[in-house]
Amino acid sequence: MKTRVTELLGIRYPIIQGGMQWVGTADLASAVSNAGGLGVLTALTQPSPEALAREIDRCRSMTDQPFGVNLTILPSVNSPPYAEYIEVVIDKGVKVIETAGNSPKAFIEKLKQNGVRIVHKCTSVRHALSAERNGVDAVSIDGFECAGHPGEDDVPGLVLIPLATRALRIPVVASGGIADGRGMAAAMALGAEGVNMGTRFCATVEAPIHEQIKQALVRASERDTKLIFRTLHNTGRVLRNAVSDEVVATEQRPGGCEFADVQLLVSGQRGRFALQSGELDAGLVWAGQVVGLIDDIPTCYELLQRIVAQCRESLARASALAA
Known part of the structure; x- marks a missing residue:
């Protein structure tokens, strides 16, 4: 291309x-x-x-x-x-x-x-x-x-x-x-x-991520992400798990929330441990709504070849419809 x-x-x-x-x-x-x-x-x-x-x-x-x-x-x-x-x-x-x-x-x-x-x-x-x-x-x-x-x-x-x-x-x-x-x-x-x-x-x-986390991404639907830090005006989208649920619950409690209230929950080291250990609820796992479109775990070469071929097919199909 x-x-x-x-x-x-x-x-x-x-x-x-x-x-x-x-x-x-x-x-x-x-x-x-x-x-x-x-x-x-x-x-x-x-x-x-x-x-x-x-x-x-x-x-x-x-x-x-x-x-x-x-x-x-x-x-x-x-x-x-x-x-x-x-x-x-x-x-x-x-x-x-x-x-x-x-x-x-x-x-x-x-x-x-x-x-x-x-x-x-x-x-x-x-x-x-x-x-x-x-x-x-x-x-x-x-x-x-x-x-x-x-x-x-x-x-x-x-x-x-x-x-x-x-x-x-x-x-x-x-x-x-x-x-x-x-x-x-x-x-x-x-x-x-x-x-x-x-x-x-x-x-x-x-990807240098534990297989259990990869499988969690495959299982997830487009509804399985969570928006955190909304009340802190620093919105983040993550995979829904026990940690993200607790962060949102903390943000919604009466009296509001400061970053210090969730800092230990969202630490980078906890997220790193989750990715490396495979313990989904150990920390934040950042993921987009696109998880709903992920059905397998290919090699990068297989993925890119598939994407390029499908892109060309999709553009050709759309062009034919327009014609």
Whole structure:
């Protein structure tokens, strides 16, 4: 396939693996890149910039295809050394970075001077336009169906994607709610030139997740996700389990809720333990409504071949109907 996204990133198919905490390691990223998409290492999964450098080396030992690094920039009392992670990306010759959270404006000039392509993930058109003005190369637009943080506007992809492609001059990657070639075809019909998938890649052979968690994703329906942090204005979508139910119950209690009231429940280490141990109720498991479309656990190669074939079939069928 050939779109501005494949040309920009140097990949065969316009399919990007989203950056996911504890999941975006060399095992998954290399498999996606070898299959023709863009695998993505999650920088903050690594405990330090030095550890990220080692993970980049490990990924290079597993693929000779392009791969990227995700860096989610969030305000916190003790922020990670974002500038040092950026230096590692540049020093190691990685040519694609996916940014999310706050604006990457402070790093854009340096990244572009070193030939790094920047794909920024947004949940609204206004933020996408700001990112375009700041100089990013492409925008990944995240619909309300997505896992992780869908923003506070609650606009789903069927509306958000065509709004973004109408407003932006740079390429748009559709993210959220895509698990198969039908979704990819729909996104392209709406003007997107690539897709970004997170939850779907969690249910693959190469994903570094316990088999019991993968099976939970297969069993789940589109109704089995939960919105948390709504009252804190930092909405997140996760797989429904005992922890997410307790978080929502805490938010709804009389008198309201502060983050400190749920902090221990939602800690990253608890989520990491759940993914690695297979104990579904041990911590948060981030997942999008797209779980309702996941029925198996293929290899990344099998998944991408299936998606591309189904996308072509869907576009041809739609074209025939129009004719």
